[in-house]
Amino acid sequence: MWFIRFIQSSIGKKWVMACSGFFLILFLCSHAAGNATLFSSVALFQAYANQLHSHPLIVSVFSKGLFLVFAIHIVTGSLLFLQNRKARSQGYRIHKRAIKNSQASATMIYSGIILLLFVLLHTYAVSFGNHGTIGATITRLFSSFFVSMFYIISFIGLAIHLSHGFWSMLQTFGINHPTYNSLIQRLSYIIPLFFLLIFGSIPLLFLFGTGQ
Amino acid sequence: MELKSNVPDGPLAEKWDKHRFSSKLVNPANRRKHKVIVVGTGLAGASASATLAEQGYEVSTFCIQDSPRRAHSIAAQGGINAAKNYQNDGDSVQRLFYDTIKGGDFRSREANVYRLAQVSNNIIDQCVAQGVPFAREYGGTLANRSFGGAQVSRTFYARGQTGQQLLLGAYSALSRQIKTGKVSIHSRQEMMELVLVDGKARGIVTRNIITGKLETHAADAVILATGGYGNAYFLSTNAMASNVTAAWRAHKKGAGFANPCFVQIHPTCIPVHGSFQSKLTLMSESLRNDGRVWVPATPGDTRKPASIPEEERDYYLESKYPSFGNLVPRDVASRNAKEQCDAGKGVGTTNLAVYLDFADAIRRDGKDTILKKYGNLFQMYEKITDSNPLYEPMMIYPAVHYTMGGLWVDYNLMTTIPGLFAIGECNFSDHGANRLGASALMQGLADGYFIVGTSIANYIGSTTLDEVSSDNPAFSDATREVENRIKRLLKSSEGGPEGKLTVDEIHKELGLLLWDYCGMARKREGLEKALLLLPKIQKKFWNRVYIPGKGKELNQSLERAGRLADFLEFAEIMFIDALEREESCGCHLREESQTEENEAKRDDASFSHVAVWEYQGDGARAKLHREELVFQNVTPSQRSYK
Amino acid sequence: MNTKSISLTLEIWRQKDSKSKGDFETYSLENISTGMSFLEMLDVLNETLTGRGLDPVAFDHDCREGICGMCGAVINGIAHGPEPETTLCQLHMRHFNDGDTLVIEPFRSRAFPIHKDLVTDRSALDRIIQAGGYVSVNTGGTPDGNTIPIPSATAELSMDAAACIGCGACIASCPNGAAMLFTGAKISQLSLLPQGQPERKQRAMAMVTTMDKEGFGNCTNERECEAVCPKGISITNIARMNREFVKAAMLG
Structure with missing residues (x-):
């Protein structure tokens, strides 16, 4: 079947990465919007959470879909990593990159692993480890310096992952045109920084006691 | 050796048409029963291989590089001429013909040059259709430039990489035929010997460069598209692997070598x-x-x-x-x-x-x-x-830079050996004593795309060709000859490198000798001296060359040594040809033949001919034959640039 | 041109044939003129090795003017060495310093088996072209060259892609050993031109499929290929190939 053939091809796998990445960015947007309520007050955030959970069907479809997209992104990414290692059976004695600023692209798999770890712990903490209201849980979580630092480090990992991932997604979709490349270049800094700012400032907010 | 040019009768402009009509054809259904060998994948070889395969022949194509795309045609920068007259500046087939024959200092055959000018336009159309990204005007039409002092703008180009783009076009056509199975490609193979059966070219012996193994290949016709011999001088603009071996092997089997001293x-x-x-x-x-x-x-x-x-x-x-x-x-x-x-x-x-x-x-x-x-x-x-x-x-x-001399061919591009054809720089035919800029690409593609196909059909259609396979004793004899030659090459290396010379050291010596005595200016005294010095270098080579490694492996020193051995033999006919041609013409000045103002003086009365050399056996001096050049449509004139 | 002499230490991958296991060998070279090209420096090494009765280093090379694509090796981790848009044959020794150690490795990829020393088998690239890197026209019967006007800018864009010399440095330098730049360049050249339209979809499908079959890795947009390409071919061509392939796969 053409679809199977397509996703088995090298470009198809790129597409799967890019499409799933695109959905994950959309998820980040909605998550960031919801979390932004914390900048107002924990009470408002709690109200937002309550509102959301009053529609169990939406939550169920959303979370399962999200899980699927995550799984696809992770499985395909790992597959690419393993296949690509095999494409050069014998490595070079000297490793050197010809382009500058290649740290993000060279470490996608590692920043990805950090994010996976984060997602697992975060999901555990806010759902299974959730005793009482979500508002109370995050207040408790972020009161710990180490938890807050772990979150912040993970968000830096997210920014690094996105700084390559966003541009890479567009390149895979074939969006590479001299007219728009400088815009894309700027966006690939702005978007990761935006998420870092929104997500990263929340633990800071709590850590420095201004969150309530 | 009989030199029959086989130029058809009739007015110049109608000769090619007439010739195509009178040439024999091969029934499309029968073509697949005939096998053609093409050696070399430059513009001429790649285009010929693709064209013959499209016509239905079974083609075996050989190249020395790891890929047919790397032949030295790729390095041509300037462009390719055609008489399209797109610029409306007075160009025509007649003018391209005249410029080319005049540029060649009236030492080429009228009919061949006229045909070249005629098919030049088809080449451009063919290349455009293949997706060659020629430079364009803003309106989308093909751009032209004036090149090499021509009075009209007739040169088509793709930046400074025209040769590359044309070759990649021919290579893509060749690749398409490889995919269909009509062409079997043998890369990293060097032709070591031509095999004759009953006096006809019926195959070749090649050396697999990776394994060093010798292979035999039989066919109904053999086409050499192996380029020029400029590397005889050691230093030239040619690629490192360009050599005379294939042409020289053919010469030693009876193919006449024309104007070897014409070097640009x-x-x-x-x-x-x-x-x-x-x-x-x-x-x-x-x-x-x-x-x-x-x-x-x-x-x-x-x-x-x-x-x-x-x-x-x-x-x-x-x-x-x-x-x-x-x-x-x-x-x-x-x-x-x-x-x-x-x-x-x-x-x-x-x-x-x-x-x-x-x-x-x-x-x-x-x-x-x-x-x-x-x-x-x-x-x-x-x-x-x-x-x-x-x-x-x-x-x-x-x-x-370029060698106008090459294997002598008739109007069919067939050498004096039946069934052996030479195309591109490998033959002598179209540039006389001097090649004009942007004409080499034109000739290579004209020969390959538009001319040699007719010749192959005519040859196969008019010749009785018995079934010959590589089991024929002629092939084992030729293989043995090659084996012995390789053994002989390696012989002087047996005692180790002490007191020996490397291949390049000897090649540089030969190069200097050619440059000094058979370069831009020649004189009798110098050429005679060179002919005395040459055997000393030959002797030095056979006695003192050191080649590390063995024959049956990837051995780049051995490859170079084999090519140098042939250059060393070949240099002799360059010197004697230069000695014999007591006139200045085209690219060279003969010091004895100058005007009062010290300019080159051509001598039409005595030298309006192609000098063709016939091999007479090892140690014997080659025999000179002359193909007189007849000019019925142009009048040879002396050049003057004062 | 002011030249001087430098001394170098070379660590070169030596491998007898495709079946043998290779290893690095160290050679020291003195009196290397900075006016030499990299390959001329290897010539000097080989002359020295030959004089000592040792096996010279096998390396591919032909035109030595940066267009045939035959030469190439990885020098201190960079394919074709440190100079941008330069093939190994056009890399001159003045870009190195006295006392430098140069580690010279063959182009490595699963799809490029080693024949000997620095000589590799890049025929996989030929097979990608054979899969569809052409316009299916026979010789003869083609329309006049000016029948279809092509905007100058389009021809130039096509030429940018067509400038590929097929050296394989993009694959050698790609952390994944992917051949996307090579394949993308050919697909781009032909898909930009009107002559390439009739077979546009089959071409993209066939060439990408063959590329995958030959054992090249998957592209993860690391841009290393573009950085080492001696002809400066842009990854815009990979983006174009992505579009071409997806269109061909989805819209058949």
Whole structure:
């Protein structure tokens, strides 16, 4: 079947990465919007959470879909990593990159692993480890310096992952045109920084006691 | 040896048409029963292989490189001529024909050259259809430039990489046929011997460069598209692997070799900078449109160019040739550069260079204009020499570039061996004693795409060809010959490297001998001396060359040694051909044949012929045959650039 | 041109044939003129080795003017060495310093088996072209070259892609050993031109499928290929190939 053939091809796998990445960015947007309520007050955030959970069907479809997209992104990414290692059976004695600023692209798999770890712990903490209201849980979580630092480090990992991932997604979709490349270049800094700012400032907010 | 040119009768313009009609055809259903071998995958070889396979023949194609796309046609920069007259500037088939035959100093066959001009237009159409990205005007039509001093703009180009784009076009057509299975491609194979059965070319012996194993291949016809022999000089603009071996093997089996002394020496190359130099790089001739050539007026002046005042410079081309100045033809420019250097006025560390100065042009037109025209060439020059021509004059020196001589062929491009064809630079046919710029690409593709197909059909259609396979004893005999030759090559290496010479050391010696005595200017005395010195180098080679490694493995020293062995034999007919041709013509000056103003003097009464050499056995001097050139449509005139 | 002499230590991958296991060998070279090209430096090494009765280093090379694509090796971790848009044959020794150690390795990829020393088998690239890197026209019967006007800018864009010399440096330098730049360049050249339209979809499908079959890795947009390409071919061509392939796969 053409679809199977397509996703088995090298470009198809790129597409799967890019499409799933695109959905994950959309998820980040909605998550960031919801979390932004914390900048107002924990009470408002709690109200937002309550509102959301009053529609169990939406939550169920959303979370399962999200899980699927995550799984696809992770499985395909790992597959690419393993296949690509095999494409050069014998490595070079000297490793050197010809382009500058290649740290993000060279470490996608590692920043990805950090994010996976984060997602697992975060999901555990806010759902299974959730005793009482979500508002109370995050207040408790972020009161710990180490938890807050772990979150912040993970968000830096997210920014690094996105700084390559966003541009890479567009390149895979074939969006590479001299007219728009400088815009894309700027966006690939702005978007990761935006998420870092929104997500990263929340633990800071709590850590420095201004969150309530 | 009988030299029958097989030029059809009738008016010049109708000969090709008439010939195609009178040529035999092979029934499409029968073509698949016939096998053709093509050696070489440059413009001529790749286009011939693709075309013959499209027509239905079984084709076996061989190349020395790892991929057919790398043949040296790829390095041609300037462009390809065609008589399209897209510019409406008075061009025509007749004019392209006339320019080419005049440019060749009236030493080529009228009918062949006319046919070349006729098919030139089809080549452009073919290449465009293949997706060759030729330069375009803003309106979308094909762009042309004037090239090599032509009065009309008839040169089509793809940046400075025309040869590359045309070759990739032919390579893509070839690749398509490889995919269909009609062409079997044998890369990294070197042709070592031609196999004759009943006097006809029926196959070849090749050496697999990776394993060193010898292979035999049988066919109904063999086409050589193996390029020129410029590397006999060691230093040339040719690729490192370009060689004379295939043509020389054919010559030793009975193919006449025509005009071996006709070698084009290009005036604008980057000079030699040391004894380790492995090859020379050509800079486009167009640089002479704005650059002024000069040397210091006093021999031995070692000052920097900028500190030599105007009055102490010798703009020798401008003073000697006031009307053409720096734009004199290639041979005149080359010869004069060598003269100046011989007089001790050469510049650079080796004193073998002259200046090509853009200072005046930059003052006149501004830096930007000059960069727009020559920016990429300046960049290329700077990459190699680390000097920027905007601030320091360029240094140039002539270098061996193209060989007009080659295997003698008739109008069908068939050599004196039935069933053996030679196409592209490998044959002698179209450029006479001098090739015009942007004509080599034209000839290679004309031969491959549009001419040799007719010849193959005519040959197969009119010849009784018995079934011959590579089991035939002729193949085992030829293989044995090759094996023995390789053994003989390796023999002197048995005692280790002590007191021995490397292949390149001996090749450099041969190169110098050819350059000194069979270069731009020749004289009897020098040629006779060279003929005495040559056997000494040959002897040195066979007694003292050291080749590490074995025959049955990837052995690049052995490859080079085999090629040098053939160059060493071949050089002899270059010298005797040069000796025999007691006239100046085309690219070379014969010092005994000069006008009162020390310019080249052609001698039509005695030398209006093609000199064809027949092999007479080892140690015996080759026998000269002459194909008289008849000019019915043009009147040979003397060139004058004063 | 001011040249000087430098001394170098070379660590070169030596491998007898495709079946043998290779290893690095160290050679020291003195009196290397900075005016030499990299390959001329290897020539000097080989002359020295030959004089000592040792096996010279096998390396591919032909035109030595940066256009045939035959030469190439990885020098201190960078394919074709440190100079941008330069093939190994056009790399000059003045870009190195006295006393430098140069580690010289062959182009490595699963799809490029080693024949000997620095000589590799790049025929996989030929097979990608054979899969569809052409316009299916036979010789003869083609329309006049000016029948279809092509905007100058389009021809130039096509030429940018067509400038590929097929050296394989893009694959050698790609952390994944992917051949996307090579394949993308050919697909781009032909898909930009009107002559390439009739077979546009089959071409993209066939060439990408063959590329995958030959054992090249998957592209993860690391841009290393573009950085080492001696002809400066842009990854815009990979983006174009992505579009071409997806269109062909989804819209058949």
